Amino acid sequence: xxxxxxxxxxxxxxSGVDHGFATRGDPAIADARWAKEESASAMVRWFNRFCxxxxxxxxxxxxxxxG
Numbered sequence: 838x839x840x841x842x843x844x845x846x847x848x849x850x851x852s853g854v855d856h857g858f859a860t861r862g863d864p865a866i867a868d869a870r871w872a873k874e875e876s877a878s879a880m881v882r883w884f885n886r887f888c889x890x891x892x893x894x895x896x897x898x899x900x901x902x903x904g
Contacts, residue, residue: 845887847879847883849875849876849879851872851875851876853868853872854868854869854872855869858872858873858876859872859873859876859877
């Protein structure tokens with residue numbers, strides 16, 4: 838779907854953690870804490886990249902008005 842629409846996307850897969858780990862992960866469990874921190878860091882980097890580029894530079898097309 839994203840490839841066909843030529844949309845930029847990013848995903849990560851973390852093994853050994855439950856669904857929802859990024860918001861409900863137990864910080865007392867080392868793997869869950871690491872995955873939660875990595876996920877949060879990646880989200881910030883993704884938003885920073887595309888907010889700095891602006892809507893037309895990241896996709897090559899004008900942004901859609903969603904409001």
